[in-house]
Amino acid sequence: MQSVEAIKLQTSIEGWAEQDPETAFTLPSRYFFDEGLFKAERDRIFMRAWHVAGHKSEFREPGQYVVVDLFDQSVVVARNMKGEIRAFHNVCQHRGNRLLDGRRGTTGGVVRCAYHSWCYEMDGSLRSAPRCERMKDFEPQQFNIPQLRVEELGGFVYFNFDPGAPSLAELFPGADEEMHRVFPDLERMRLIEEQDVIVPANWKVIMDNSIEGYHFKLSGPCHIDLAKLIDFKGYRLTKRDNWWTYIAPANLQAGEAYGVKLRNDPNPNECFFNIGMWPNNTFYTFPFSEFLGTFIMIPLDAERSLLRFGYYSSNEETAEVSKACMRWMNEQLGPEDIELNITVQKGLRSLGYDQGRYMIDAQRSNESEHLVHHFHRLVFQGIHGEERA
Template identity: 40%
Template sequence: MAGLRQTWLTHITTSMAVICRARNLGLGFAFPSITMSAARRAQGMNEIKTALRGEVSGFADDPRMSQTLPAAIYTSQKIFEFEIEKIFAKTWQFIGHKNDFREPGDFVTKEIGRDSVIVLRDREGELRAFHNVCRHRAHRLVSEKRGSLKVVITCPYHSWAYGLDGGLRPNSVKSDVYGFDPSKIALVPVRVEEYGSFVFINLDDDAPTMVEHCKGYDERLRSHFRDIDRPKHHSTMVYDVDCNWKVVMDNGIDAYHLGISGPHHQVFNRMCDFKNGRQIADDVSLALIGGPGDPNNEGYSFANKPDFWQSENFIDDLLFPAVFFLTFPYTDIIYVFDVIPVSAQTCRIEMLYYCVADELDETSLGAIRYMNEDLGPEDVDLNVGVQQGLNSRAYDAGRFMVDTAAGYDGEQLIHHFYRLWLAAFSDEDRARVLVMD
């Protein structure tokens, strides 16, 4: 086996297009072979050693033989800022369900690095997105996360007013400023798309459309959920967590920890049947699916099924880079878990619950309570504990726990997440990541 071992260096200097082709994990898992010249390997090795001031991480293409990526990718502010530019400013970011924008003036805001974007339905029924910044002296326009605007967006500083089409209302500014034509001033637009039932934005004007990028992801979501079109926003739970955003992503697809990490996870492992579940990994997404387990578990009971439920399964589907679409067995919940990077050492988790019924049934309320009070806080504590350890001078990288068969409780999905992460960078970008600390 040692002869097959491939280093992280091998991996990152190889075209990710080769190794990120669609595949299913489990039976038939593909481990393509990749080669590179010894000279390039030696040169890159020096860069990594210098950059990370330690041993080379042995990230291998085969998850069964792979180390994790170095701790620096979770702790370096330079790498964090690079991720914002190369990943978050170039990929489609989750905004909400299309039902969040039913009426003119309905809006949602979203932070992407230092940028803030407002998405709204205008008077003509068109969905629009703008940078959430006043064109006068830059004050943020809207600070609320969601709500409904009346007729205009009014800046809190000097009361410049913008229509829902983004145009500045001339009567809201001084009328006789030399050479200043208010009719030429408008908010800076951002690309927005409705994809399936959800709304996404992209700061990159050159990015492919959601349809081009996602290659059938909407169909997969529709296969998970019985009715993805009707749910309305029920509530949002927000956690500000002292960890890098990727620690949360790792945890969210970590099949290894489910039956092990604390009492609420052990309940979860009885609630869902992961042995008879499924894992999916492709070029843009990953999914962890568990069948229904014991309906009388201590987390929430689904012995009494509600009139409407989305799935008999636990669904956990991650669209790269940072949003999960979930449901729990026999609940009227589509639960969107949106991870927002804040700094190298902090992130925000927004857990949005979408439900079909106006008044939620006991089973679904029980699942929300279990998530908000039991499983969620237990996972947050795990994430904070990992970040503390990643900052230790004693830790550089660990080993993915994946058995030979890449079975149901292995960490191969986390490994795949880093294939996607690495693929988001060009060869030149990856070389730059290596020289950051």
């Protein structure tokens, strides 16, 4: 019998990405806890990727801002007084104090450092520094805060640390149209609730769980409840280069959802929908829920992630069924999946496990794990791919 160590040593990354999906072995378990690989993901994937700052409505007024923390970095995305949306590092150019602490807010047009009161416009340019007129050769524009790239797609504003990264339109062709098709009121939406949950699992464990339907009818009771609201005959999973969707019509025969009785004239376009954009952004809706959910997996370290659940709607008043669905997501379905993520993370550390098989069928059905394989291939290429010139 081979020792566990011997089996582990056999796992080589040579040729991993060239495997045929239908016979492929999964990404070796160390990719989900190794510190070196996590650092590589940080530098080669996340520092080059587009990150969601918020929906456009979160930047409606001049002075409105959102702060996004990622690893040891912090970014402010704001609408400046000229009406432009800009992103800049959340750091004072005097002696390096962090400028803004809350997650969201609105300034009167100026960010003031709490230490020595250097003041910045809402695009990071230095407006004033006390006593600078007494200084020799003080050029305020030398102390503008460096900006980051900002772009919009599907109603949401993104930023990127990498000046050389491909644009959102190049990376996700068709995604903007797909978002607008499924959410015709996308432009009129606004944030109704946001919840952050810290989960002791690698970010990919959480992503894997969210992009396969294999566990759908086979895991916990909330999954089974959700399955009753879906018409599985029309379920489609679609893989693109850097993004993917799954969509299914709602089961229009359902009489109730999330514990609430449904109207007997349901919208025929009701659907279950999920769109994932590399590396960690997900937008979705549940049948009859009348909201757009965001589900962002922010890595904290190799074995911990911050899950950010956002809920957006264009309705003046949140409908009873939507409120019930948000509660159900926060208190029932979400925890049911989180529990699985935590137990997977523990299992991945076992000396008795290294690689399994992707359960991929030839039809690429809604129960097939081809999106997990595709996502892992993107991770693998992100970590080991050619250095960009």
